[in-house]
Amino acid sequence: MKRRQFFKTAGGATFLASAGLMNQTSTFPAFLMDLYALGEEANLSKVEARYYKKHPDREIECTLCPRFCKLGDKERGYCGVRENIGGTYYTLVYGKACSIALDPIEKKPLFHYLPKSSALSIATAGCNVNCKFCQNWEISQVRPEQIQNYDFPPGAVVKTAKKYRCAVIAYTYTEPVVFYEYMYDTSLEARKKGVRTAVITGGHINPEPMEDLTKVVDAIKIDLKAFSQDFYTKYVRGELQPVLDAIKIVHKSSAWLELVYLVIPNLNDSSDEIRKMCQWIVKEIGPDVPVHFSKFVPMYLVKNLPPTPVSTLEKVHKIALEEGIRYVYIGNVPGHSAESTYCPNCKKIVIERRGYSIGKIALKGGKCKYCDNPIPGIWI
Amino acid sequence: MTGPIDITWKEEYFLIVMASKVVLIRGKGVLTGGGDIDQKKLLSMYNRGIQILMDNQNPKDSLRLIFKNSDRLGIKINTIAGRKLSSRPEVSYSLASLLQDGGIQPKNIIIWDRTNRELREAGYRLNLNRGGIKVIGTDTKGFGYDSQLTSYLNIGSLFSSIQSNKITASISLAILKDHGMAGVTAGMKNYFGAVHNPNKYHDFNCNPFVAELFETKFIKQKHKLSILDSLIVQYHRGPSYHARWAEKYEALIFSLDPVAADYVGWQVIEKLRAKKGLASLKEEKRAPVYLKTAEKMGLGKASPEEIKIIEEDV
Structure with a gap:
């Protein structure tokens, strides 16, 4: 089995396990929502968030996104993954x-x-x-x-x-x-x-x-x-x-x-x-x-x-x-x-795609191979 | 009378006679100097509250008017704010004990909230004992959230399986608190803890989300009684605990009308705020407008002229 096929069929948990990175206690399947409870210990981080303001009385205001959530102690933002703990705002998903x-x-x-x-x-x-x-x-x-x-x-x-x-x-x-x-x-x-x-x-x-x-x-x-x-x-x-x-x-x-x-x-x-x-x-x-x-x-x-x-x-x-x-x-x-x-100049196909598959690539140095017209992008 | 006629009579009785009665029982001294609870006083408060609410001198009979003996009963508490501002175990257990006296089997009573961690931090000892009263979070193994999404109006949530599947009747035993976004959090908003995504329902002063969530089948069809734990009321800077703005109010508020109960709770908060020289919630642009929405949806009364408040000291 080729590597890509392996990943596609086995899913990420197996991938992680093969990479030796998966928590030993984790169980397959990894990507499906565990509709039942995970038990006592949720795997959360406690890393201080970057963008927020501290206010009196252990309140904070998140400045990361346009919601500007104002939160009291123990409250979570709209995103559900950032929490005010004692007046400091934490991300609970850093590295998770x-x-x-x-x-x-x-x-x-x-x-x-x-x-x-x-x-x-x-x-x-x-x-x-x-x-x-x-x-x-x-x-x-x-x-x-x-x-x-x-x-x-x-x-x-x-x-x-x-x-x-x-x-x-x-x-x-x-x-x-x-x-x-x-x-x-x-x-x-x-x-x-x-x-x-x-x-x-x-x-x-x-x-x-x-x-x-x-x-x-x-x-x-x-x-x-x-x-x-x-x-x-x-x-x-x-x-x-x-x-x-x-x-x-x-x-x-x-x-x-x-x-x-x-x-x-x-x-x-x-x-x-x-x-x-x-x-x-x-x-x-x-x-x-x-x-x-x-x-x-x-x-x-x-x-x-x-x-x-x-x-x-x-x-x-x-x-x-x-x-x-x-x-x-x-x-x-x-x-x-x-x-x-398509090249906007000569109208020829410069990258041929079908779904996620790539056919011919007619680019040379970021330009159309046929008419030398620059095609914007980050090319290999 | 046969069963069906009896049921019809009960429904009419609730709707016409008592739907918007709210009973506020004060128990001066229920919180002792050392911060403990005077259990005897607390039980008297419960007994008296239920008696007045149901116009019945016998609390056991009163409860039978609300619940069936065969009910599996959930007591949804709120433990998010930690030990100092959650329904204390004594408050929940006393209610459970009263329900047992009223004929509900202990194995059919679940005291519950979102997570075991929050329950423990609020002083609860988790209990999954098959024969006794259960104390559990939704994240207890074997419970969790539904796999099917409940979609209704603006609500799209996975319900706690406790609320959706494990119980047939529900009491919202909520802490009465000021809330930075909702204005007031009490009996109706307590059910935010029954879904997996409460953080998605805090926009626009939680309006119409509190009302719409309450109207979902798993809540509206099961909710029978609101009790607002107002022993300590956080009247400002809630829902977190701040000793400076937490009043030792020593009251319990009872109603069969979830909207009226919360309306009266709101008025308690406003009175405390006024007493302390704070601006009203309306002035702070965070009045609990979801109560009016709930009234329009027919969930209860949020108009003072349609709410009968009975206050008593025990």
Whole structure:
């Protein structure tokens, strides 16, 4: 059995066990939510959080994300993974991964960033929003003590990535903002060892921590979930403007940026909304940032809507191209022609994709092999 | 009378006669100088509260009007704030003892909260004894959270299997506290501890989440009685314990109407705040607006003219 097949079939717990990193008392399967209690001892960290203010009477105010949770002693933030303990704010998930897997970088999706590379993907419990269509709610919308966690400190993450020849460590599946300190320290360690990093986030974060993060990670993919505050209020429980601000911060930084928009029938798929969003993208961050329009599948609390029709995805794809975005993709529709990267100059395929598989790559020194047109991205 | 007619009579009796009665029993001296509880006084408070609430001189008979002997009864307590601001074991055990006297078998009584750690820190000794009263957290092996999501209005949660499966009737034995976001945390909000994701329900002053969570089938169909443990009331800077703003109030508040009970609890907090020269919760923009939402949803009364408050000292 080849290594990749092994990881895909056996899952992360076995992977960790094979790497000699899994807690001896942990049981398989690791990635499924333990719907029954884990017993007396939850595997939580107690590492002081980076972004918060102390107030009188043991109260604190979290400044990591736009929620600005104000918490008394023993209270947890909206994310469920940070707790005020006696007036000091702690992250409970530092080095406590609940999901660990090897993925192709295309799965994130990051299409202009080290194509064909493997990403050691990690997540902890928790999220600072509550999307009603969350695909990973079993780990994102729970507290860390409600699922199985594994000790996987930054050094071990990087060591494992090196051991299994992963070019990238990806912070993904849940919301990396809520495990910021773990992500930050892992990224510092990774950079020292020559491993690159990628953040897969909803971008619901305050400017200062986002600016700090862009200095230590190499790529950031942001899920822009809609282009209306009304949608963010009703279906995300968050704010749109901070996400737009975060996108601009990443664009100005040295980190590579791509955007994903999950197209949900009747909720965020109007031509008007899509067009306005595309106009904003072109105006604020330019036409070269790749934009992925992904197919929605009914999940979590939104089960009453059908999957996104391919025709709708093709409609929004067309609008984006009309508005001048140069690299527009359709996601979650394996085999669709809009999965591949086309040179905007000669219109030929420069990276051929089918699902997560890569066909030919017609790039030379970051330029189209056929017409020498530069294709933006981080290429091997 | 046959069974079904009897049941109909009871329902009407609750709805028309007593639905919005709230009984506030004060027991001066129930907290002794040394911080212990005068058990005898506490039991008198319980007995008197139930008697007045049910208009029945015999507490045992009163409880039979609320619960069936066959009920498996959950007493949901709140131990999040630690030993100094949680329902003390004496308070929970006294209630359990009264319920036993009323005909509920000890093996069918569960005193519970979210986690074993919080229960222990509040002074409880965990007990899974098959024949006796159980004291357990949801994270006890064999319990845990449901595997199926309960989705209702704005609620999407996994329920504690204790609330969803192990019990047939429920008492919210809640600590009365000020709450930085909700304004007041009392009997209804106590059920935030019955779901896996309470942190997701604190936006917008917890409105409409407190009311909507209460209306889910696992709570609305099982909740029978609210008792607000107001021996110590945290009237400011809650829900954490702060001695400076914690009043030795020495009262228990009883109601069959969960909204009315919390409304009266809110008024207690406001009176204490006014007495100490603090701004009202409304002035601080954190009045418990979820009570009005609950009233609109038909869960109970949050209008003073529709609540009959009976106060008594024992």
